[in-house]
Amino acid sequence: MEVDNNKQEVFQRKKNAVLVNGVILNGPITDSKAGEKFVEEACKIIMEEVVQKAADVTEKVCEWQPPEKLKKLLDLEMRDTGEPHQKLLQLCQDIIRYSVKTNHPRFFNQLYAGIDYYSLVARFITEALNPSVYTYEVSPVFLLVEEAVLKRMIEFIGWKEGDGIFNPGGSVSNMYAMNLARYKYCPEIKEKGLSGLPRLVLFASEECHYSMNKAASFLGIGTQNIYFIATDERGKMIPEELEKQVQRARKEGAAPFLVCATAGTTVLGAFDPLDKVADICEKYGLWLHVDASWGGSALMSRKHRKLLQGIHRADSVAWNPHKMLMAGIQCCALLVKDNSDLLKKCYSAKASYLFQQDKFYDVSYDTGDKSIQCSRRPDAFKFWMTWKALGTAGLEERVNRALALASYLVGEIKKREGFQLLLEPEYANICFWYIPPSLRKTEEGPEFWEKLHQ
């Protein structure tokens, strides 16, 4: 921390100093000029080393080092005294140097990639303003932005009205939905808990995201009470199998309450047949949640939204614009068809210090009590900024382009020797084997697969 060294000023301050418990209260804490200069210099490094290099395919995606070696290369230790700004700027360089550049043109793998200049600016604004989104009085703009974004996402799902909330991850959105479905099924659980109740059962495909397991255990439902439904050769839930499992749960005396369909599975990119699944949910009175964390973005494309045919019949949808739409981690919405304030009823704890009911504005904008979080980040804002910048047409183009690239790659795989497509993809996940020359003449059998895995 650099302090102001102007002697006269220091003398003046000492003369008027208010000393409490050994702390000079009216002294300078930080030198704001030096602080601002530090931020400016760091921003230059960020622009040069991250933002500009995002366009440079000749740069490395990552300068990879194993953990023990990287610890030696980085000065991670936190000491008793602070470091000067020059040392800190060097640390910033090092941090960037050894980090994975997820905005690099050659970064693949994690269901997101690339740089979006608009969401990036929104995120810089968020960090500078450091808001928390729970009440209108402390986050007026971001609450209105969230409302506007949710409204448009709801339109794209095809609901006339609805509600929603942005969460720190699709996994958390799935948990929200599971809890909401349970609340709808039996509101008493909120106060009384699950003890002594019949066993709740939910259904998801074998190919569903692992967050279903995390959610079922976290919520006290238990992972054994997810009945996994067999999928067809393309990774899609088989509706007939779903119905059989619902009937099985009923026969067992359990309480089936929820089907989690997946729109865009993690590995194969498969879309469950939503219309048929919705038929079964209607027949048996089950909540239909669609985990469209990955596949939801296809809703923005008139060409590809048919992948999610029937999604308007869902009771809730998880959709992450931080993936294909590049809104930056994290940007994840849970959308709910119900418009009777179910989200608030289910999640409210009515903290009187935060959510007073006698404020001087419409307190329905205080959305904090719809959340399991107290502090919450304005994640809708980055998606909003990108949407403003590109327009709906630009977002649509982004989806169409991703799927056209996937289609092109499939063509190349088919043409190239030694590559074997696992299945004809319907989304952006392309699963293939690379068969090394030594195995190309071996017949596909146990021996072949063992060697290939090695």
Place this chain on the structure above:
Amino acid sequence: MEVDNNKQEVFQRKKNAVLVNGVILNGPITDSKAGEKFVEEACKIIMEEVVQKAADVTEKVCEWQPPEKLKKLLDLEMRDTGEPHQKLLQLCQDIIRYSVKTNHPRFFNQLYAGIDYYSLVARFITEALNPSVYTYEVSPVFLLVEEAVLKRMIEFIGWKEGDGIFNPGGSVSNMYAMNLARYKYCPEIKEKGLSGLPRLVLFASEECHYSMNKAASFLGIGTQNIYFIATDERGKMIPEELEKQVQRARKEGAAPFLVCATAGTTVLGAFDPLDKVADICEKYGLWLHVDASWGGSALMSRKHRKLLQGIHRADSVAWNPHKMLMAGIQCCALLVKDNSDLLKKCYSAKASYLFQQDKFYDVSYDTGDKSIQCSRRPDAFKFWMTWKALGTAGLEERVNRALALASYLVGEIKKREGFQLLLEPEYANICFWYIPPSLRKTEEGPEFWEKLHQ
């Protein structure tokens, strides 16, 4: 989106264009030069309108507008076509103008305030790199940073070893702890759920944070199964009352498993007597969680850490460096004394696509399976940067200064007519009444309080 208009280049591209499903694959998606320029110009606005004004007490904290009026002032609508950069920069100005400047010297109220230049830089780096912290291969630096920060926080709690994870909020940390205590009590619940089990009961003071209610309902325990313990006149849990309630739960045939003590309550800033609470937990074999989301920062001060006397006896601690230590929202750790990998055992879902066990490095660095999240932000990093910049001594000074300021304010309240201190504070929360002149001669009775509330 501004595209490159160089005619010759466009012609060249068209000639070699790869057209798939109507999309030119090798065409430019965005003009990176224009994008970089946009980011640079926006950064200038952020520096001028947010960062620099954080030091200017003559600026407004917020240009407040009621919801309906603010909607008219802001152009929130997302249209089919995008907006040009100039319009977007104007939008950034508007967003900032109508937002609350939480870094303003006069922003109080939300248990955090002010600007920290170092964490801000860390947060800008995070946004530019856009990492997700689950596996070492994709977040090498940030996983090592998290490990280093957790290690130091564990030292400050006074444990010899331990484990931990950064979460999106103290509320979520409290949920983690509750689930962890439950898992320790009965690991079978993870698979089998709570149905048919005895009623689990936990204990927290009447003054505890509302996230206890949210956690108990979310986890299927039920809010009625939190037994709220009476507090003394300073808002501290009364240990004798706790013991009575534990005995009551046992008599009822319920299964007490957890005490959530609070170190720094939300309203009064009270610290539960941890040593005495720990005695009871030991006696009855209960997990002790300390919600030190707010009060944990006092651990950094040799002068004030006695407020948390006994915290080393806790099984888990929630501590948010984004509050008094100013690390930026959100920066919240759950720390766990257990070192038998309980966190991983409790939370793992063993997703094989992400957490392969045959990687070419030590997979214990893949901490993603300790989390309920899949994508997770590198929140430890911003605290690390501040710690590097200020040193432990600078963080200590920050705490001492906050509490000295509180102490000064208490003195002023006592001196000033019409102000009435509610109770002598032990932390930074100062509760007082302002008695308007019309009431200063009224006796304190039902009529007095009714008028004062109005």
